[in-house]
Amino acid sequence: MAEKQKRITISPITRLEGHGKIEIFLNDDGNVDDAFFQVVELRGFEEFCKGRPIEEMPRLTTRLCGVCPWAHHIASTKCLDNVFHVKPTETARKLRELGYAAHMAHSHLIHIYALGAAPDLLIGPTAPPEKRNVVGVLEAAGKLDPSYPGVVINGRAAAQRIQDIIGGKTIHPVTGLPGGLSKGITEEQRKEIEELSKVLVDFAKFTEQLVVDEVVLKNKDYVDLITSDTYMLNTYYMGLVDDNNNVTFYDGTVRVVDPNGKEFVRFGEDNNQYLDHITEHVEPWSYLKFPYLKNVGWKGLVAGEDSGIYRVAPLARLNAADGMATPIAQEQYKKMYEAFGGKPVHNTLAMHWARIIENTYASELCLKLAEDESITDSNVRNIPTEKPTEGVGIVEAPRGTLFHHYVADENGLVKEANLIVATGNNNAAMCMDVKGSAQKLIKNWEVNEGLLNMVEMAFRAYDPCLACATHTLPGQTPLEVNIYDSKKRLYKRLSQNI
Amino acid sequence: MKTLVLGIGNPILSDDGAGIFACRMLKDAISGSCEFEDVDVEEGSVGGLILLDHILGYDSVIIIDAIKTENGKVGDIYKLGMDDFVNTLHTSSPHDVNFATAIEIGKKSMPESMPEQIVIYGIEVDRVDVFSENVTPEVREAIPRVVEMVVRDLKEAKRREQ
Structure with missing residues (x-):
């Protein structure tokens, strides 16, 4: 029987290489062209769901993530309300x-x-x-x-x-x-x-x-x-708001504001409206897709009003809303924006x-x-008294807006399932903050040692969901940065806590 | 002595669910037996401080989890005590503190509720990145073995108590 009790024999490795992996591409002069933040994806969830009774989804989706089971459970339950028309x-x-x-x-x-x-x-x-x-x-x-x-x-x-x-x-x-x-x-x-x-x-x-x-x-x-302007991106912001445009988590209207804080669009769960406003860009260098605002367009990893990149999560929600619905939070909200000298905060x-x-x-x-x-x-x-058909459920997960969209077949089994998760929404912005740090710390083939620290601070702010557990201690985010030259040949590799 | 056996992992992510499947098998094996009436068997896909919440108030805790080690042989079982603490697949998470830190916090802030003994059984696994309810054959074969080990531990503890 293989029972081993010696610590010395055991050296756990990082799950799924699920640590943050960063790919940085340099141009001919040795300066940063592009940077991508990699997440290894857990595969096949949509396929796994197909053919199962649709009412099982709120329990299945809690297994998607050990960090935020409630977010998936509630998004899924709200989605079923709409699928069953109740x-x-x-x-x-x-x-x-x-x-x-x-x-x-x-x-x-x-x-x-x-x-x-x-x-x-x-x-x-x-x-x-x-x-x-x-x-x-x-x-x-x-x-x-x-x-x-x-x-x-x-x-x-x-x-x-x-x-x-x-x-x-x-x-x-x-x-x-x-x-x-x-x-x-x-x-x-x-x-x-x-x-x-x-x-x-x-x-x-x-x-x-x-x-x-x-x-x-x-x-x-x-x-x-x-x-400081170290991590400053003037992007669009997305968040759920209530009828008074206050921040809400469970239910409301998705509101998107532009980089100047002006309302750009609002939409709800009805008629799969999210598909009219969000679409996904695919990059060969990243497993994770890049959602962006369809009606602004994909202009690459750039900020500004002409680029469809938007952000989600706490700061985005506060930027996308006009205030908080409870008194103490509202005071704190005013205090933050006063400290920064206005809205939105980038x-x-x-x-x-x-x-x-x-x-x-x-x-x-x-x-x-x-x-x-x-x-x-x-x-x-x-x-419910009606036959299940199709529906969308939207909540604000701790890390940002979460979309569940299911289609049932004539027997009430899952025919299609589409999920846009919070970290996905922030993918482009995270890449841009990584790129910003890289541009400051890589000049003419010289790579400053502070690069990993800078990247880690951006990570911590977004709290990205790296496809569940990796073996990490707080303050010791496992990171690997690969820097490539313009011919896509590996130029340098930096890593910590791997 | 109040004992908790906690299986952790994801039951729909291939081998990741090894700890959960072991706990389900254990539950079937010991349920209804008055010998084990002070043993609770639970499952969850959690780690860190949330694990801490669940072990408070028990005298003894046995955790069963999947583990991946360098050059590990799939299906091997490791029995780990608090002294040779390592991270199994779910005792750590980038969104939470790791289990060793959680234990340290527990000991500092509420020592009276902390279990005296914590043991982790780690099952060496292979596939943990594809959604499926199937586990690899070596892991399937390891599950009854780990259950047997846990039952033996529980009986041993009972004997010592008497």
């Missing part, structure tokens, strides 16, 4: 929105404390990578407030518990059905969620004060870093700040929905 009951809608807001808070908190804002800013971007992790954050923050480490764990756990109560299963939600949910919540559960939501709101306020007030705004170096590193504001909104939304006593109503499902 609307969820009012209570079901509120419960979905509540569970989903808890998911957004949970996801954002992990990013803020473990991966992005806090490790880079609280510990310092120039600190050695082994210090820039969540343990370092807890130590540094503990000096500011001794109760802090416990607060972080409790805040996250509160969000997790709300998801568990509503999701119906400990890890992967299973509750979504066309027309509603499989179960409601009791008054006792509502009260528990209300208390948990208060913890979340307090923690959100603490988080904003800690990161924004204490760390960033009091430190000129950080302000300079965030507001600085990629402001993504971290925007994420903090969204966490506040998600927390306040949880509390608002949990305070509504009618949410315990037992009417959580409208039974």
